[in-house]
Amino acid sequence: MKKLIGPFTQILPLTGLPLKGALKDEQLHVIPSGGVLIEGGLVLAIGNFEELRKANPATQIEEMERQQVLLPGFIDCHTHICFAGNRAKDYAMRIAGKTYLEIAKAGGGIWDTVTQTRAADEATLTGLLVQRANRHLAEGVTTIEVKSGYGLSLDEELKQLRAIQAASAQTKAKLIPTCLAAHMVPRDFAGSQEEYLQHVIDDLLPIIKQENLTNRIDIFIEQSAMDTQNALTYLNKAKEMGFDITVHADQFTTGGSAVAVEVGAASADHLEASGEKEIGLLATSNTVAVTLPGASLGLGMPYAPARKLLDAGACLAVASDWNPGSAPMGDLLMQAAVMSASEKLSAAEVFAGLTSRAAAALNIQGGILAPGMPADMQAYPCADHREILYYQGKLKPGQVWTAGDI
Numbered sequence: 001m002k003k004l005i006g007p008f009t010q011i012l013p014l015t016g017l018p019l020k021g022a023l024k025d026e027q028l029h030v031i032p033s034g035g036v037l038i039e040g041g042l043v044l045a046i047g048n049f050e051e052l053r054k055a056n057p058a059t060q061i062e063e064m065e066r067q068q069v070l071l072p073g074f075i076d077c078h079t080h081i082c083f084a085g086n087r088a089k090d091y092a093m094r095i096a097g098k099t100y101l102e103i104a105k106a107g108g109g110i111w112d113t114v115t116q117t118r119a120a121d122e123a124t125l126t127g128l129l130v131q132r133a134n135r136h137l138a139e140g141v142t143t144i145e146v147k148s149g150y151g152l153s154l155d156e157e158l159k160q161l162r163a164i165q166a167a168s169a170q171t172k173a174k175l176i177p178t179c180l181a182a183h184m185v186p187r188d189f190a191g192s193q194e195e196y197l198q199h200v201i202d203d204l205l206p207i208i209k210q211e212n213l214t215n216r217i218d219i220f221i222e223q224s225a226m227d228t229q230n231a232l233t234y235l236n237k238a239k240e241m242g243f244d245i246t247v248h249a250d251q252f253t254t255g256g257s258a259v260a261v262e263v264g265a266a267s268a269d270h271l272e273a274s275g276e277k278e279i280g281l282l283a284t285s286n287t288v289a290v291t292l293p294g295a296s297l298g299l300g301m302p303y304a305p306a307r308k309l310l311d312a313g314a315c316l317a318v319a320s321d322w323n324p325g326s327a328p329m330g331d332l333l334m335q336a337a338v339m340s341a342s343e344k345l346s347a348a349e350v351f352a353g354l355t356s357r358a359a360a361a362l363n364i365q366g367g368i369l370a371p372g373m374p375a376d377m378q379a380y381p382c383a384d385h386r387e388i389l390y391y392q393g394k395l396k397p398g399q400v401w402t403a404g405d406i
Helices: 049-055 088-095 100-105 110-118 122-138 154-168 193-211 228-240 256-263 276-283 293-299 306-312 332-343 347-353 356-361 386-390
Strands: 003-011 031-039 042-048 060-063 069-072 074-076 141-147 174-182 216-220 244-249 267-270 288-291 316-318 377-380 399-401
Touching: 003 049, 031 049, 042 049, 069 386, 074 332, 074 356, 088 100, 088 293, 110 154, 122 141, 122 154, 154 174, 154 193, 174 193, 193 228, 216 228, 228 244, 228 256, 244 256, 256 267, 256 276, 276 306, 288 306, 288 356, 293 332, 306 316, 306 332, 316 332, 316 347, 316 356, 332 347, 332 386, 347 356, 347 386
Parallel strands: 003 060, 003 069, 074 141, 141 174, 174 216, 216 244, 244 267, 267 288, 288 316
Antiparallel strands: 003 031, 031 042, 069 377, 377 399
């Protein structure tokens, strides 16, 4: 049965915005006194609420009783929320002045989370992931990318990916799994970096294909993780197997974004260390530049050069990097709003970076409200869309819909 939801004080469908480059707020299409007509979980029509009601007299009405602004649901295109334990000790050391590498040498870092995640069974991991996904959903994030990478062995990576698959059936949020077995060389692997990546190619990825656990592969290119040459070999082999590619790039040193562009990755994520060369490469490619302000806040380091990337013509998305180490907060809207003040991003650039451009980073449809698109939506208790960023993340959606269901 058709359902009409509204009236909303304003609807921002976020349609008609170019995928790449800078955006001005004047490019935002704002529908006053709007409504959304839905059937089968998809948007049928969007426009003036009263006109839609008159044109569809036998339609179920879901009427709004207060001022609200409607947006598409946010898409968080980079998270690590399938994990156990926490790294509060790491954070205490970090704010006391220890470096990322010093913390890792002291027993913290990624390997600490690997140890805690390995100790949890699949059901426990599934439950923790569902809790985090539902918190994100309540804050307007309707689609969430979720990485493995805290298993770092065949059995443990499969456990994580199976937990993500199981969690998908227990939350209304849409979960997009990604295999990050190439997060680092595990300390208990008796071999070189090259041998470990070949082990993943030969032994893990075929099982992932067989069980249909994910079609996305990620790698962390950094001095403390994987080097560029081994990454190129690994990613090209994964691509030959039919996987989509994304890359952790340029977080502390450069090199990763060039690899991402060379292999045609869907996205290059982090980019805090990117300079003019890397900005130019990304701007002239089809690889989405994903900035992760949560990691900058968690590590106390500069943001990725978002303004320069947009002005150069790049497609820029914003994601949370929600993880137990460098980005434990996980509040996507707050991070995007705070970064926008520092990087001077327009509301149009922020909203596009959280929706349609984030969808491009995942190679999925979504992030706009238009006929035929999923009715994934969120409504904020305010009269003007500009209030959403103005409150820097403290204004949360009052209602959230996935596939048209509240």
